Amino acid sequence: MPEEAHKKDIASFSAEDLSCLERATSLTYLETVNDFLVFGFPDRNGFRQRGAGIPFDVAVELLQAVNREAERMTDYQGWVDPEKGFVEFELRQQAMNPFRRGAADQFEFEIYPCQHSHASNPPFEYDEDRDRYSPVMRVTSSEGSTCLEISPNTALCYPLLPPTIDGEYRVRSQSTLKIYLEGATEKGELLRKARELANSFLFELSARHRMVYSLRPRVESPAYRRHGSTISNRVRFPRTPVPDNIATLFSIPGDTALRGNHTLFYLSYYQILEHYLPAVHRRETVRKVRRILRAIDFDEEKDSSVLQILNSVERSHGASEGEQLKALIGECVPEDKLREFFARDHDGHFEKNGPISGVQAINLKSGEALPSQVAKRIYMLRNRIVHAKDDVRYAESKVLLPLSYEALRLSPDIELLRLLAIEVVVDNR
Numbered sequence: 001m002p003e004e005a006h007k008k009d010i011a012s013f014s015a016e017d018l019s020c021l022e023r024a025t026s027l028t029y030l031e032t033v034n035d036f037l038v039f040g041f042p043d044r045n046g047f048r049q050r051g052a053g054i055p056f057d058v059a060v061e062l063l064q065a066v067n068r069e070a071e072r073m074t075d076y077q078g079w080v081d082p083e084k085g086f087v088e089f090e091l092r093q094q095a096m097n098p099f100r101r102g103a104a105d106q107f108e109f110e111i112y113p114c115q116h117s118h119a120s121n122p123p124f125e126y127d128e129d130r131d132r133y134s135p136v137m138r139v140t141s142s143e144g145s146t147c148l149e150i151s152p153n154t155a156l157c158y159p160l161l162p163p164t165i166d167g168e169y170r171v172r173s174q175s176t177l178k179i180y181l182e183g184a185t186e187k188g189e190l191l192r193k194a195r196e197l198a199n200s201f202l203f204e205l206s207a208r209h210r211m212v213y214s215l216r217p218r219v220e221s222p223a224y225r226r227h228g229s230t231i232s233n234r235v236r237f238p239r240t241p242v243p244d245n246i247a248t249l250f251s252i253p254g255d256t257a258l259r260g261n262h263t264l265f266y267l268s269y270y271q272i273l274e275h276y277l278p279a280v281h282r283r284e285t286v287r288k289v290r291r292i293l294r295a296i297d298f299d300e301e302k303d304s305s306v307l308q309i310l311n312s313v314e315r316s317h318g319a320s321e322g323e324q325l326k327a328l329i330g331e332c333v334p335e336d337k338l339r340e341f342f343a344r345d346h347d348g349h350f351e352k353n354g355p356i357s358g359v360q361a362i363n364l365k366s367g368e369a370l371p372s373q374v375a376k377r378i379y380m381l382r383n384r385i386v387h388a389k390d391d392v393r394y395a396e397s398k399v400l401l402p403l404s405y406e407a408l409r410l411s412p413d414i415e416l417l418r419l420l421a422i423e424v425v426v427d428n429r
């Protein structure tokens with residue numbers, strides 16, 4: 001980075017610059033620590049988080065990029081810079097990478113002369129300050145117009161991380177995928193081309209070389225991360241017996257290795273409810289029959305009385321999974337817990353125009369009982385996740401794929417199911 005950039009101090013950032021950086025990062029400026037501007041993450045349910053530090057020189061480059069109308073992408077973590085015909089994607093690396101220092105000699109890259117200015121060349125970039133080698137892979141189209149590169153990030157994708165454990169802000173880096181086109185490109189066109197090139201490049205890296213990278217979907221807005229219930233501050237000796245399989249299912253959404261696998265989390269909690277359906281259903285049937293038997297006008301000599309029992313059992317036998325769910329929720333989940341949950345601000349998630357289509361909206365003012373609305377919603381959503389598109393029985397609901405736009409916005413529904421699962425486990429102990 002240019003030497004004069006290092007000499008920047010806080011005085012070189014105007015209030016307007018700072019708010020511009022706030023918009024660019026979706027974070028809030030807090031303070032300056034040494035050569036870093038520190039930005040705070042949104043408040044997460046009272047958990048105090050330490051901010052992310054951005055070095056002055058990176059902040060200057062970011063501002064320049066924003067001024068030439070570079071912007072963050074909406075679907076993926078990364079930036080699009082139309083004036084330069086440049087796109088940078090953040091990456092997830094999913095497995096051991098065979099492209100390591102020791103093995104780097106075995107790889108060669110299809111590179112042709114090009115007009116871009118690349119900060120580093122394959123196979124490695126050496127970072128003197130940290131004595132670290134970072135892999136660099138680059139390929140060029142044969143006429144030299146387009147380059148694809150995986151290398152340490154530019155200022156645009158500077159990793160927004162909290163300080164180290166000793167409270168110090170240090171310069172960090174991450175590998176990103178960069179797409180360089182021939183020059184200024186209209187944004188829509190640039191995004192489309194970048195996606196196509198990224199898809200092909202990452203597919204071939206995996207298929208031909210077992211280097212498994214994927215684009216990092218842009219995480220949902222902070223509003224969606226709110227917890228569905230309050231957190232108790234008193235840790236007690238446990239009293240809730242939990243069967244093995246339920247314990248396993250309940251632990252899946254908390255597994256950080258599975259982070260982001262929202263459809264799996266949804267189904268894990270759903271399976272907990274399913275586990276209790278038969279028992280609760282039986283219990284409810286027995287209760288109904290007992291009520292008939294105890295009625296003062298019940299007369300075992302009369303056919304009509306006996307038929308009442310028969311009807312009740314038959315109805316119960318033919319109950320669909322949706323009806324059983326409704327009974328389970330009605331019986332095991334206190335209605336005030338549901339009301340409390342929906343009274344929280346979910347950013348319109350459960351309303352009619354919420355982000356998840358093809359499911360029941362929740363309306364506290366509609367005449368329909370809350371357990372019934374909730375049962376319909378969670379069952380419809382479950383069907384959208386598990387049923388293939390060509391199943392005629394569910395022709396009206398389109399399949400909801402993992403990592404799709406909707407899947408990444410499932411958090412409030414997962415929180416709802418978590419609440420139901422907890423109440424059902426507690427009620428059935």
Ligand SMILES: [Zn+2]
Nearest residue numbers: 114116147180
């Ligand atoms: Zn190039």
